[in-house]
Amino acid sequence: MRWVKRHLLAFAALAVLFYMLIPNVVVAIFSFNKPRGRYNYQWTEFSTEAWQHPCGTPGICESLGLSLRIGITASFVATVLGTMVAFALGRHRFRGRAGTNLLVFMPMATPEVVMGSSLLTLFVMMGVPSGSEAILIAHIMFCLSFVVVAVKARVASLDPRLEEAAADLGANAVQTFLRVTLPLAAPGIAAGALLAFSLSFDDYIITNFNASPSSITFPMYVWGASTRGTPVQINVIGTIMFLIALVVVVGGQAYSSRRQKAA
């Protein structure tokens, strides 16, 4: 009993973690299902068929590919733009700081429905056709704020004396930036990019407002499929993405801790 009491916190934490992971577990389990009809909601039979043909349903891998392309492009652009803004905010004093902060904060405080619909109104007015370009623009927009916030936190905690030390040791402004500032801000930038990618990859609401039939992203595909019965391949791809994320994050961790420990 005392043992239980002492480990109460651990139990609570693990219970919460369980709650957070249970859908993934269910998704993974059902990725090995062989549904009798067209709906994959009831366990019938073990099968690795979907794993052997992850693209076996029309459109699924195209939509995954599109989501990955948009996710990578959007997170790249948002990371570049956001990092620049974060550096300005974290490293410089200038007039209009407060306004800039507000402008960066607002997209995070705006419900997605509102953002998606307002963009649609604008695009229609400007004659920008719906489709992957429109989606990309939207994704860059809402990822930007999150990148700024993630990178700014890091930049603000950087010791400005390190840059002075670099200058003192003969590094000019460009060298100082490339050799000292950027590497030190890198974890924040990586975190921002990762966050941006996951937000873009996962977005449905804003995307839905700006998509065209030729730009079905993976979440839209899932949504569409859910109205008719989701193919097992969706579970397979969901599980693969989860595993990739685990590998990427664990790998990143291992890499940075190995760098830290470097003999």
Added chain:
Amino acid sequence: MAEQLSGDLRLVGLTKSFEQFTAVQPTDLTISQGSFFALLGPSGCGKTTTLRMIAGLEDPSGGQILIGDKDITSTKAYQRNVNTVFQSYALFPHMTVLDNVAFGLKRRGDKDAKRKAEEALELVQLAEVGRKKPVQLSGGMQQRVALARAIVNRPDVLLLDEPLGALDLKLRRQMQIELKRIQSEVGITFVHVTHDQEEAMTMADTIAVMNGGRIEQLGDPATLYESPRSTFVANFLGQSNLLRATVTGEPGSDGTVVVRSHDTDLEVSRAHLPDGIREIFLGMRPEKLRLGTGGGPNQLKGTVSDVSFTGVATQYLVRMPWGRELTVVQQNDGSARAVVGENVTISWAAEHGFALDAHQDADAGVDTED
């Protein structure tokens, strides 16, 4: 850039103001090449600002900085042949120790950067930690890396901003010895900022005591210590006993002058008395005072109010009839010790006293905290 235009470091009317506030008053100073120069003063007196101007990290509001004949006032930091050991070390956390040390050389395109960096690490006895990251080192080791990183560039001038401030006493003493050794080995000009006076005195050839943005006194350690020219220097550089006194007599044939303090006649060397001043503070260093009558013509009686043993020496506080306590330090060389409550006589030689103009604050420099 690589040419070694070495020479004395000269500050000419150098000054720095921040908005409302002048951190460094116009300062003229020459620091000769290859010397170990210490800048000493209380917190906020402008030491770091001065150093930063020399390094090029702060733009002077006025004046010039020269090395030899070359005016470097408007040269950028990365173009100056000056390096700094920062108080915070400012080691690059993402690089190995070796990369840290090689950083400056690489920026200048030195082909031999790695070998030179390894040599520099050997100089500070850290050859074996080159592959580690700075966080994996102790404070003392980090400090030595910072030193190697600066020295390896063979700058004309090396600036050290309280490099030992964060170390504990024992390590600090060790590092002081090491710094001295390195300086005599590489022979470049060291400008060392500290607010530990003992550190300054053991290490420097010349000390400048700064106060409120001005250099208050400049000289070799012994001269500064034995003949301070202001109460501030007297109190800041070591401890001083200051007695308010009036010059009553004329110089005698033995070169001493009689002054009167608290109804007692005391003698002070003529040489130590500024001209034309009658109201003075008579100052005596604690270690110059003797308990007993053997010390000289000057004698005061009092009661021991505190005794504290510090190992090498014992420090006594002796309360004077007029309430003030004098500090006496006596080496524990086996001579008899006084006890609290004992009535004692304090004596000292006339030449060990120094006189200061009484028109200043007797406690200036005592309490360095604001």
Added chain:
Amino acid sequence: MAEQLSGDLRLVGLTKSFEQFTAVQPTDLTISQGSFFALLGPSGCGKTTTLRMIAGLEDPSGGQILIGDKDITSTKAYQRNVNTVFQSYALFPHMTVLDNVAFGLKRRGDKDAKRKAEEALELVQLAEVGRKKPVQLSGGMQQRVALARAIVNRPDVLLLDEPLGALDLKLRRQMQIELKRIQSEVGITFVHVTHDQEEAMTMADTIAVMNGGRIEQLGDPATLYESPRSTFVANFLGQSNLLRATVTGEPGSDGTVVVRSHDTDLEVSRAHLPDGIREIFLGMRPEKLRLGTGGGPNQLKGTVSDVSFTGVATQYLVRMPWGRELTVVQQNDGSARAVVGENVTISWAAEHGFALDAHQDADAGVDTED
């Protein structure tokens, strides 16, 4: 909880092991009520661990802790009448200084918490900063707040874990005086951890020198300093010159014994020589050595290799014919100074030497950095 079951603090066989490693060996110790006790030792020797066990922040692996007759070994930290001044201060950053100080009183439901906290702040001369947040204070001020926060609870025992470690020398000396004053005013038991030996000697009634989880020697400062019982204590508590020697003679009528070191006969008090040992280290403190022949029967000749002026005193390194350097400290009381290269004689009185068993490391405790 509020009852004041005061009395001596006793550790009985107290020990602490972390997994593979024993940080504190079984220790017996009695610290009498109202005394100022200092725990001294190099980094990692187990000082903090000992304190944390007393505070209840670490569970002992064995042994007991008693205050008076009350066994508090298994009492929770928050139920012990013991308070700690942490090395890091550990002030609550989100509370005002006053709230920090009142924290402990409020937890015990003291109605008068605010007034008492204000008084405590007055005691440490910080009455006027009560409304500020800790970050707005200088290091020295923060340290005093931490002190007030602990003292205000009138604990049976106050634990101070290197409270001055982060302060600079000048501020440190000031705070030492203040701590002493407060201790004598409030009269509670202080257990003070430091690795600054000078601090321990000036402040404590009793000092325990710890090494590798054991208390190596215990006593009042002067005894510990003058009669260390191991090379570790001799080197760690101040500096020592240690000469390898062999006891050659029998005790003479004057109470001295003749020992032979580097082909020279030297004398040492019989009282300072442990029984039955022939191979010894003969130890002399630097301030006990005289330059010149006036010091006593023991004389060695050598050459001055370094002179360093520290204000109060001058430190000489004198190289012996067999290569080793001896350290001599001489108070700057006006006596003549030697210069580098000068051939000098060093002398000392027989009763100022101490002898240690030579079967130990002569350099133990010299270099405290690992």
Added chain:
Amino acid sequence: GSKGRSPSASGGTSASAKSAQDMSASEKLVNWSNWPEYIDVDDKTQKRPTLEAFTKQTGIKVNYTEDYNDNDEFYAKVRPLLAAGNDTGRDVWCSTDWMVARLIRQGYVQKLDLANIPNHGNVEDSLKNVEFDPGRVYSLPWQSGFAGIAYNPKATGGKKVETVDQLLTDPSLKGKVTLLSEMRDSVGLVMLAMGKDITKFTDADFNAAIDEIKKAKDAGQLRGFTGNEYTKPLAAGDIAACIAWTGDVVQLQAENPSLGYVLPQTGCTLWSDNFVIPAMAKHKKNAETLINYYYDPKVMAQVVDYVNYIAPVKGSKEVLVKEDPSVAKNQLIFPDPQTLSRAHVFRGLTPAEETKYSAKWAELTAS
């Protein structure tokens, strides 16, 4: 758009649809948006046999997208593009009658070039001349069907659900009933149950039906209003009973024979979904070729055999009688006059009525 006017502006009645340059010849492609589960699928390979055959036959690739889940939703998706005169990315889709009426009125669909659809004459006579598209100038039906009541006995505890009343009030179904977001089907069925004639009802009739549904909603009886996405939860048993479209349920019954489906005694709705070609479609001719293909009775029979809706193409029954008699006998697929007498077509609405009723319906369903 001009200032102060919304981007949605344009419209007015009887505007004519803009056409784009037809790329059919150079791009052998047609983009078709359709409702889910509305085409034949080979359950083993997940391929669509009639579509593949079409491609083989004509060399025209079909981008078949099942993104038509609900008329309003789909209209909202394409309307901004149509209004702005842009290509919607689709060459053909299947809209329900009333939506076709709206699209024609808005000028968002193009006239069919019947020369490209020689099979168009195969359309059932009853569907040839419809009110909203006299002479079938703009549209041709794809499938017809009824909206009736479906239930899953597993979830009702074996109970049959056969009346609209049960749907709306039976406490044992509380929270497990869905209606269609398609106003004409849901309101139509309720009005019929209230004894009204949906071919000529009044505002009051309409309002009364709305009130009835609202009562059920406020009581917590309804789980939701759905487009075509009711099928999976119905099959799973998460929906106990609902208003559903015939073919969907007949398809489900193949896997879940216990599923019940009834056309209520009080009456059900009958509707068609029709091919239309939107303005600015890039592959109009290919779309017409596609329509023509499906108007071959043999092809249509193949589709109907799978989707189980009512074929609008003459001769397909004959094909099926031979190939799959069980389907040919199914009243829901080839209804006899008696069954048909129970089915009614929701009357056409004036634009003003449509606005008014949709607003009411929206207020009920979208909140």
Added chain:
Amino acid sequence: MASVTGTAPALSTGASAPPERRRSNWVPYALLLPGLLWLFVFFVVPMITLFSQSLQEGSIDEGYTFTGNVGIYAEALQSYFPQLLRSIGYAASATVLALLLGYPLAYFMALKAGRWKNVLLVLVIAPFFTSFLIRTLAWQTILSDVGPVTSFARSIGLTNLLQAVGLTSNDNLMASKFAVICGLTYNFLPFMILPLYASLERLDPRLVEAAGDLYASPAQGFRFVTWPLSLPGVVAGTLLTFIPAAGDFINSKLLGNTQTVMIGQVIDAQFLRVLNYPLAAALSFVLLVLILALVMAYVRKAGTEELV
């Protein structure tokens, strides 16, 4: 990846202004320009367009004309006040729940997990990469009326209890207030945990020890030291949870019923089904302003000055 938690200080308390730099003054503006331009063109301008849209009148067929009709706001509020209130209520409940669930986990990860810390962190972040739609659909499966979870809940009387307190309307778990709030909580939990973790990880454990040393029981130590010091994380986490939760409609759509419709669902339907653009736009602004007002009030109360 610990650094993802960098978001935390994000919305947290006033980071001190950066030191003055000796760079020429155009540098910050050059850095800001592309990013801010992007935000301006694709966020601010659409917002203005949307606002203008809300003040137009007309119909989808006839087109809309700007009339400055502010009455629409009254209408929007009047018709959809319950949904608005419900959204705030659900979002607030989900936020509180996420805090209650997230805090122990974040605390455990930051202070007790030792070498498991990174593993746990990874497990918290990784689900982000499985589309949240897939995960929400998985909840449909898990909570299915005919699934084992619901059966179990029935057998232990949980369904009755939930029904009694009005969180469900029948003996199922799905399609209820309960399911929606659970779904919202689940979906935004990582946004709560990461900032909490970041601020708890910065917590100096010695402060908690100091509280114990000063007679604070573990509960008091938490109340007076740990909790207040984790407030920046709490503020950031609650904002990052509450804001998107209040505007969400996926959860209420997929897990709710006709009684649990949230305002996001209404806006979505008005935009994408009903095509009443002015009303939809007005509702969007009502929601936006309401959220901003709540956030401002909250942030002021919580004592955080700089938002980002």
